Amino acid sequence: MLVFEAKLEGTKEQYERLDEAIRTARFVRNSCLRYWMDNKGIGRYELSAYCAVIAKEFPWAKKLNSMARQASAERAWSAIARFYDNCKKNIPGNKGFPKFKKYKTRDSVEYKTSGWNLSDDRRTITFTDGFKAGSFKMWGTRDLHFYQLKQIKRVRVVRRADGYYVQFCLAQERLEKREPTGKTIGLDVGLNHFYTDSDGQTVENPRHLRKSEKALKRLQRRLAKTRQRSNNRKKAQNRLGRKHLKVSRQRKDFAVKLARCVVQSSDLVAYVDAPAACRRLDLLVSNMVKNHKLAKSISDAAWSTFRQWVEYFGKVFGVATVAVPPQYTSQNCSNCGEKVHKSLSMRTHCCPHCRFVIDRDWNAAINILELALRTVGRTGSHASGDIDLCLGEETPQGKPSRGKRKPRQ
Incomplete structure (x- = not known):
């Protein structure tokens, strides 16, 4: 459609x-x-x-x-x-x-x-x-x-x-052709960076609402000063609505373009899905929004919108999009597999077992990709499109399996 x-x-x-x-x-x-x-x-x-x-x-x-x-x-x-x-x-x-x-x-x-x-x-x-x-x-x-x-x-x-x-x-299906790239990617979304992939690349969080917050507050104050049911109030409401509409369009434009770029450059995209009790990422995000200190930033990031467009472009370009559960993706070490407990404020993963040091989001993205490859190889995937590579094993064809990584100095 x-x-x-x-x-x-x-x-x-x-x-x-x-x-x-x-x-x-x-x-x-x-x-x-x-x-x-x-x-x-x-x-x-x-x-x-x-x-x-x-x-x-x-x-x-x-x-x-x-x-x-x-x-x-x-x-x-x-x-x-x-x-x-x-x-x-x-x-x-x-x-x-x-x-x-x-x-x-x-x-x-x-x-x-x-x-x-x-x-x-x-x-x-x-x-x-x-x-x-x-x-x-x-x-x-x-x-x-x-x-x-x-x-x-x-x-x-x-x-x-x-x-x-x-x-x-x-009533028209949209299908586009693309050349296989032989690349698989895992994505971990966050607030410091919009996402961090399994290769260590990051995309900055645009924070559209935060940047427009000053103008929105000014328009809201002007609206509050107008008289009820007056023409000036209608004009003030329209100006405020236009500003909110611009922010929402900026957020959607960013999500659409970024999702298309991610899908076109990869043959498999792995991302975090909601746990089994929630069924949907939308509900997981809604639960996270209950944290009043981070609610505005989480809503401004629009993770659910980005995920929806990744799945859509996966169908359009025939790329596998695999959702994995988020449990312990940040806690487990991507090098040795041991669990390393850390609070939300700890942004660096330091494993006491293998001395592996890496950014927390990068570590989670690697774990997400590994989980997705195991899911595709053994039990089938929740993919939105066809897989261009042969994924009969835990790693894609033409790409060596991950070995021990050297601790980053």
């Missing part, structure tokens, strides 16, 4: 009609969620049928395209299914009980195969549902002429702080 995005250019009246469609979609989603709460045991198809009941009870809700109402019901069911799945997996802590959506700057309405039309030059989109938002000019770098209209399965209108965007979801 490919997602192309373009910015919509229209009039103020057109934007207001898009807001009405977004509010209606949110109302349908919340109504389906309430219907599920009042009638436990109903499934996805009952929620989809309930959309017709909503259209009869509320004439203004009928203005929204019927498939858009069904898409809103599917969003409600997605939240319900995620809650059921977390309960079945016995995930610790909050299971994510579905909540009602409230107004927020970033919101959207989703259409399927009706309710919209594209012009012949694929530069203008017209919304044809009851809200009659009209035609919008699209600004973007993607060319839709390479794809057929029947490949467009979803059209999503997203409202952000800096305007309105349209997203096209295309």
